[in-house]
Amino acid sequence: xxxxxxxxxxxxELAVAAEQAGWDGVFVWEAAYGVDAWSLLAAMAxxxxxxSLGTMLTPLPWRRPWKVASQVATVxxxxxGRVILAVGVGAxxxxxxxxxxxTGLSERAGLMDEGIDLIxxxxxxxASFHGRHYRFQTGRMDLTAxxxxxxxxxxxxxxxxxxxxxxxxxxLRCDGVIPQYRVEARAPEPADARAATTWLAERGAxxxxxxxxxxxxxxxxxxxxxxxxxxxxGAGCTWWLETRWSAAEEMPARLAAGPPSxx
Numbered sequence: 286x287x288x289x290x291x292x293x294x295x296x297x298e299l300a301v302a303a304e305q306a307g308w309d310g311v312f313v314w315e316a317a318y319g320v321d322a323w324s325l326l327a328a329m330a331x332x333x334x335x336x337s338l339g340t341m342l343t344p345l346p347w348r349r350p351w352k353v354a355s356q357v358a359t360v361x362x363x364x365x366g367r368v369i370l371a372v373g374v375g376a377x378x379x380x381x382x383x384x385x386x387x388t389g390l391s392e393r394a395g396l397m398d399e400g401i402d403l404i405x406x407x408x409x410x411x412a413s414f415h416g417r418h419y420r421f422q423t424g425r426m427d428l429t430a431x432x433x434x435x436x437x438x439x440x441x442x443x444x445x446x447x448x449x450x451x452x453x454x455x456x457l458r459c460d461g462v463i464p465q466y467r468v469e470a471r472a473p474e475p476a477d478a479r480a481a482t483t484w485l486a487e488r489g490a491x492x493x494x495x496x497x498x499x500x501x502x503x504x505x506x507x508x509x510x511x512x513x514x515x516x517x518x519g520a521g522c523t524w525w526l527e528t529r530w531s532a533a534e535e536m537p538a539r540l541a542a543g544p545p546s547x548x
Contacts, residue, residue: 482521
């Protein structure tokens with residue numbers, strides 16, 4: 286379930302309800318200003334016991350990667366190892382706040398690539414990192430040790446544009462891909478996902494590599510919801526993210542109905 290927004294208290298209540306209704310994960314959106322995603326996820330970690338928790342998604346080029354690494358590791362500790370970090374280059378042309386960050390695509394892509402490398406280095410306990418964009422050095426190994434995640438490898442999902450080979454190759458450095466499909470005059474279809482998952486498999490996507498699908502399924506027709514999700518699962522997708530971006534008022538009812546079942 287991807288929560289569409291609301292106050293911190295409202296979203297916390299939805300996260301608890303999602304776990305009770307049988308959903309497997311709760312994701313929140315992250316913007317330059319608004320309810321802070323990682324503070325919210327920390328509260329969710331304390332109030333839940335089972336669901337995975339993460340962002341959908343973190344615009345990594347517009348964040349300090351060492352700060353992101355700290356926030357994610359903290360929530361991973363508080364949740365007992367249930368965090369997923371989803372990252373992208375940042376969306377332009379939206380109603381989100383304009384803070385004067387870099388907007389060039391190649392610049393953002395370079396910052397994201399190096400940011401991912403730096404985050405991984407910190408989670409692995411390394412004390413220094415020297416790259417083109419970022420430099421990190423510390424002599425305080427006690428701080429590094431205290432921030433080690435619970436998970437041996439926190440999953441990082443990254444946006445990949447299909448069929449852009451360079452963008453999709455970036456995903457192979459991570460643990461999952463959130464595909465954006467370049468299709469004209471129609472909505473993405475499971476066949477698009479099948480082409481992407483086949484391409485990834487042929488290029489060595491490891492076991493356990495996640496491919497994300499998202500959309501809306503009805504709350505009042507479990508069979509129809511299951512058929513919709515089954516088509517994407519059959520195309521090789523491993524996660525279905527239920528969204529209500531344009532109808533947030535429908536989220537409580539959809540959440541209470543429980544996730545689509547493939548059993």
